[in-house]
Amino acid sequence: MNDSTGDLLHESLLHDTLHTHVRERDGDAGAHLVGLADGALRVARRRQRLTRAGAGVVLAAAVATAWVAVADDGPPRAHVVQPADRGDAAKATKVSLLPVTSSTEGPCTQGDGGYTVDPTATERARCVHTDPAKGMRDIRVASATAEKSTVDGRWQMEATLSPADRIRFVTLTASLASAPPPRNEFAIVIDGKLWGTPAVAQSITGGRFAVVGFYGEDLTRATAHDLAERLDPGR
Structure with missing residues (x-):
C-alpha cells in the first residue's frame, strides 16, 4: 500500500467515525464536525489523484532519461537523452x-x-x-x-x-x-x-x-x- 492509499483509508475511517459520532449528537458542533470530516476526505482524495497523475509524469519522463552510476560508486547522475530532434x-x-x-x-x-x-x-x-x-x-x-x-x-x-x-x-x-x-x-x-x-x-x-x-x-x-x-x- 502506498502513502496516498494509506492516507485516503485513514481519512475515510476518520470521516465515518465523525459521522457516527455526529448522529449521536445534535446542534452546531455536530454540523461543524461533519464539515471537517467531509473536507478532510476531499483533500485526501485530491492528494491521491495528484499522486497518480504524478506517477504518470514520472513514467513518461523515464522514457527520455537514463540513469548511469558514476565510476566511484557515488550517487547516480541523470543522463538526459534528448528526444529525437529531427532538425x-x-x-x-x-x-x-x-x-x-x-x-x-x-x-x-x-x-x-x-x-x-x-x-x-x-x-x-x-x-x-x-x-x-x-x-x-x-x-x-x-x-x-x-x-x-x-x-x-x-x-x-x-x-x-x-x-x-x-x-x-x-x-x-x-x-x-x-x-x-x-x-x-x-x-x-x-x-x-x-x-x-x-x-x-x-x-x-x-x-x-x-x-x-x-x-x-x-x-x-x-x-x-x-x-x-x-x-x-x-x-
Missing part, C-alpha cells in the same frame, strides 16, 4: 534554381563555374552555365515526393516550395519566359550536381518543379525515391 529543415538537402545563361557542346573547362552534362548514347557532353546572382540559391523545399508521371509513366521527383519561395519562383520564371533558348531555362542544382534544365513558357505559379531525368537518362524508381527523401524535410 528536418537543417538536415534536408538544399537545392538551387538558377537561370541558364548558355549551353554549349563539350565539357566545361575546369574552374569556369559551369556544369558538365555527361554524354549519353544519343547526346554529346554539354556545358551549362548559370547566373547564381539572379537565381534562388540554397533553398529547402517544403515537401518532395517520388511518383510516376501520369503523362508518360516515367518516374519523377516533384518538389513543392515554401510560400515565400513560391513568390520568388514566380518572379524568376516570369523573367525567363520571354527569353530565347537556352536563356528561357532554369537549372536545378542539388548538391552541386545538375539534375535538369526545364524550359519555361510562362511564369510558374504553382510553386512546384519536377526532376524527370536529363539528356536521355530517365530517373529510376530508386533514384526518384532517394532524391525525394534527401529533399523532403518531413522524412
Whole structure:
C-alpha cells in the first residue's frame, strides 16, 4: 500500500467515525464536525489523484532519461537523452534554381563555374552555365515526393516550395519566359550536381518543379525515391 492509499483509508475511517459520532449528537458542533470530516476526505482524495497523475509524469519522463552510476560508486547522475530532434529543415538537402545563361557542346573547362552534362548514347557532353546572382540559391523545399508521371509513366521527383519561395519562383520564371533558348531555362542544382534544365513558357505559379531525368537518362524508381527523401524535410 502506498502513502496516498494509506492516507485516503485513514481519512475515510476518520470521516465515518465523525459521522457516527455526529448522529449521536445534535446542534452546531455536530454540523461543524461533519464539515471537517467531509473536507478532510476531499483533500485526501485530491492528494491521491495528484499522486497518480504524478506517477504518470514520472513514467513518461523515464522514457527520455537514463540513469548511469558514476565510476566511484557515488550517487547516480541523470543522463538526459534528448528526444529525437529531427532538425528536418537543417538536415534536408538544399537545392538551387538558377537561370541558364548558355549551353554549349563539350565539357566545361575546369574552374569556369559551369556544369558538365555527361554524354549519353544519343547526346554529346554539354556545358551549362548559370547566373547564381539572379537565381534562388540554397533553398529547402517544403515537401518532395517520388511518383510516376501520369503523362508518360516515367518516374519523377516533384518538389513543392515554401510560400515565400513560391513568390520568388514566380518572379524568376516570369523573367525567363520571354527569353530565347537556352536563356528561357532554369537549372536545378542539388548538391552541386545538375539534375535538369526545364524550359519555361510562362511564369510558374504553382510553386512546384519536377526532376524527370536529363539528356536521355530517365530517373529510376530508386533514384526518384532517394532524391525525394534527401529533399523532403518531413522524412
